[in-house]
Amino acid sequence: MPIHRVPPERPCIGLVLTGGGARAAYQVGVLSGILDLIDPDHRPDQDNPFQVICGTSAGAINAAALACRANQPHRAIDHLVALWESLHTHNVYYSDAPRLIRTGLQWLGMLGLGWLGPRFAHYAPHSLLDNEPLVKLLARTLNFRRLQTNLSDGKLKALAVTATAYTTGEHLTFYQSESAIKPWTRTLRRAVACTIGVDHLMASSAIPFVFPARAILTGGKSLWCGDGSMRQLAPMSSAIHLGAEKIVVVGTNYYDEVRSDMGGLKPEYPNLAQIAGHTLSNIFLDSVSMDIERMERINELLAQLPPNGLQSQSLRPISTLSIAPSQSLDDMALHHLEQLPRAVRTLFRVLGVSPKSAEAAEAAGGALVSYLLFEASYTQDLIKLGRADSLSRAGEVKAFFKEWSQ
Numbered sequence: 001m002p003i004h005r006v007p008p009e010r011p012c013i014g015l016v017l018t019g020g021g022a023r024a025a026y027q028v029g030v031l032s033g034i035l036d037l038i039d040p041d042h043r044p045d046q047d048n049p050f051q052v053i054c055g056t057s058a059g060a061i062n063a064a065a066l067a068c069r070a071n072q073p074h075r076a077i078d079h080l081v082a083l084w085e086s087l088h089t090h091n092v093y094y095s096d097a098p099r100l101i102r103t104g105l106q107w108l109g110m111l112g113l114g115w116l117g118p119r120f121a122h123y124a125p126h127s128l129l130d131n132e133p134l135v136k137l138l139a140r141t142l143n144f145r146r147l148q149t150n151l152s153d154g155k156l157k158a159l160a161v162t163a164t165a166y167t168t169g170e171h172l173t174f175y176q177s178e179s180a181i182k183p184w185t186r187t188l189r190r191a192v193a194c195t196i197g198v199d200h201l202m203a204s205s206a207i208p209f210v211f212p213a214r215a216i217l218t219g220g221k222s223l224w225c226g227d228g229s230m231r232q233l234a235p236m237s238s239a240i241h242l243g244a245e246k247i248v249v250v251g252t253n254y255y256d257e258v259r260s261d262m263g264g265l266k267p268e269y270p271n272l273a274q275i276a277g278h279t280l281s282n283i284f285l286d287s288v289s290m291d292i293e294r295m296e297r298i299n300e301l302l303a304q305l306p307p308n309g310l311q312s313q314s315l316r317p318i319s320t321l322s323i324a325p326s327q328s329l330d331d332m333a334l335h336h337l338e339q340l341p342r343a344v345r346t347l348f349r350v351l352g353v354s355p356k357s358a359e360a361a362e363a364a365g366g367a368l369v370s371y372l373l374f375e376a377s378y379t380q381d382l383i384k385l386g387r388a389d390s391l392s393r394a395g396e397v398k399a400f401f402k403e404w405s406q
Helices: 021-038 058-068 073-085 097-116 118-123 132-141 144-152 198-204 237-241 272-283 288-303 329-334 342-351 366-372 376-391 394-400
Strands: 013-017 052-056 158-165 171-177 189-193 214-218 221-227 246-250 319-323
Touching (some): 021 058, 021 246, 021 376, 021 394, 052 058, 073 376, 132 198, 144 158, 144 171, 158 198, 171 214, 272 342, 272 366, 319 394, 329 366, 329 376
Parallel strands (some): 013 246, 052 158, 171 189
Antiparallel strands (some): 158 171, 158 221
């Protein structure tokens, strides 16, 4: 009689996508490489390897796109690659001269006349840039009804996106799942079960001062929310709460962003572009490495317990695979600066951005540009880098997904 082998039980694998504006194109390249490594034949009937998908800021947009097509993971990645490779600045925020000039005059007016009284507050601008075009792009690109179908059909366990509530100061995790998962609460952190939509993605990606906050109805109250990267102390926490046993984390920060001292005895005073870029880098400075270090220490402690010693589901070993850029994205962005619309280039140059050599990327404002350069030439290079970085770690990737590949 033929022997029927029972396939090994697959662990629940979570995917965590951090923030980074235009840098999030890198994540798509990484995921493309991972899927090719674990399913080189591109079988149409293959299951989605990521049962729990969590995203922050632009990573939330990638997460939602994957979740909406969780029934066809290869097509989901192909769709994201095509989207990012054809992206232009005007698809994300208004980049024409009249709008940018009007916003600039509003800021100048507020700074120059704001002292006269609160009657001028009505005219104060909400942000430097208007990302309303992104709303239209997401509305015609994402099918949230399909997301619910994938949850109902078991193709996906949960989707979560994070945001920061300016109103209360809390870090919020909005999640949608088919099974009843009790919302969790920690210090300055709260989970909210809801039906995720475009507004949640816009709130999660509302970079402070750069893009406007979004109002989200939560618990019967409307909360103004901004980028989820702020106050994100434990990036992997949401995936663990939602049931992930193994976690893949795709970041957008180059691990060696600290540069050697280039200023000499009397360095130049940092320009606005440097300060803004440094501020954004701190907002998007994911604490994944610290989170992974904590996780490894917890795993070591749990390994000392007897097999029957784990009484709580909240205490379980979690294995992780983290992939981040192997080179500075600031340097890459400056090489594509001229691809930006003229009005945006002019605005950046007023702030201090200049196309200097890669060795002076920090002084040239490369960090600021790397987050807001939504142009195809740049995003295509990011996708290529992401794919190369994942393929270069083929052995680790295959070992991590060994149960899923069998």
